[in-house]
């Protein structure tokens with residue numbers, strides 16, 4: 001039996017991107033099944049494969065797993081290099097991954113992932129601004145800690161790890177909405193957009209024509225959106 005990763009619509013499903021990217025980096029051979037959001041049969045299709053009624057879900061000959069981080073952990077059982085090899089770094093990687101998995105609710109709701117959105121003008125709440133600040137602190141500290149590592153490849157712990165996958169949707173959120181970014185945030189965001197596997201997800205999402213109106217945050221701000229990106233605040 002070929003392993004299957006059930007995903008939500010690639011343009012919008014931030015949870016789905018994470019295990020998909022990790023599976024790609026692990027070199028797994030798997031089938032992708034996208035269950036589009038907000039269709040008359042969406043709920044039924046997700047419930048048919050997912051005990052929690054949510055995607056992503058991984059199914060192979062041994063197991064069915066229905067949570068993005070649990071799926072990533074399962075992959076790491078087979079490919080341990082998906083976490084840093086150093087136990088201290090591995091603990092830190094797990095801490096920031098768990099923080100991303102369980103936190104940042106304001107950022108999630110106000111800057112929903114939308115691959116096809118580009119620097120849309122939005123007004124962030126204080127809570128969302130604080131979420132962004134916290135992400136900046138995490139990224140900056142971890143990238144600075146790698147600055148003396150000759151083998152660092154631009155990822156949070158040098159080589160790609162599950163921690164990077166957890167933050168991949170943030171790189172897309174930062175592309176979708178015009179919010180201030182520090183130099184280290186820009187550099188780490190660029191790291192994703194230069195990655196061939198990440199680029200494949202972007203391409204798939206861009207080629208998809210499904211628009212889910214409730215997830216099109218900031219689309220009415222046409223005046224702001226007409227300003228050239230470099231002139232935006």
Ligand SMILES: N[C@@H](CCC(=O)N[C@@H](CS)C(=O)NCC(=O)O)C(=O)O
Pocket residue numbers: 008012013014015016043046053054055056066067068069
């Ligand atoms: N904690 C879960 C969250 C998964 C989740 O919220 N999935 C959303 C899509 S990104 C979903 O399936 N929504 C469909 C629904 O709620 O009907 C995980 O990490 O996988």
